[in-house]
Amino acid sequence: MIWLFAAGAVALVVAYFSSLFISGEIRKLVRALRWLVGGAMVAGAAFLGIRGQMMIASILAAGGIGVLMRGRLGPIDFGAGMASPNTASTVSSTFFSMRLDHDTGSVSGTVRAGHFKGRELADLSAEECWALYDEVSDDPDSIALLESWLDANRSGWRDYFAAEFGMETEAGADEEKREASGAVNTTEEAYEILGLKPGATPDAIRSAHRALMKKMHPDAGGSAFLAAKINQAKDMLLKHATETRKR
Secondary structure (H helix, E strand, O other): OHHHHHHHHHHHHHHHHHHHHHOOOHHHHHHHHHHHHHHHHHHHHHHHHHOOOHHHHHHHHHHHHHHHHHOEEOOEEOOOOOOOOOOEEEEEOOOEEEEEEOOOOOEEEEEOOOOOOOOEHHHOOHHHHHHHHHHOOOOHHHHHHHHHHHHHHOOOHHHHHHHHHOOOOOOOOOHHHHHHHOOOOOHHHHHHHHOOOOOOOHHHHHHHHHHHHHHHOHHHOOOHHHHHHHHHHHHHHHHHHHHHHHO
């Protein structure tokens, strides 16, 4: 009976890890493995210590504590080299710096230039948002980022702006032009967009892209502009990783 329960527990753990991998939650998967492996090593050390095998127990305990505290077991990385659980990406334009939270899919932003420089978008009133919208309207990337933030944080803003301020609500007349203008120009920018550190592996790039697109894809209620940025960042970094390996 004990073996039956043990097999069931193992099956549940494997199913959980598989779901994290399939859904692209690699950071959660690595953190879970860290606690599983570290905890198992410490428990094994305690068991061996009780049986009097102190030398092996001390080695196993040191390794387990290293996994739990530092996230490493020799050359094996259990998340020590990865970003924190609250990993975020950054997308910038002339007027804005936008933060995309990987775990929640939330979009937050700060104004970098202009009349509202230094202000958090969340702190702006409806009237100030309209004034800002008008101020950045000549910059395609900035207006697209602002619209992405409004879509994520101010439901119904188009109708409100139309009713209160007379904004024209024709279905994104300049949308295609805005998307085309949002080119990713450097690998540094691409790393920021995907929330990765320089030198990330192709697997890490694909994983970050997959996790972000689950939350930012237009079909999931995300932003077409941000989705285009994320796709461009992935393509640039995969090409960069391939070229680096060839050198």
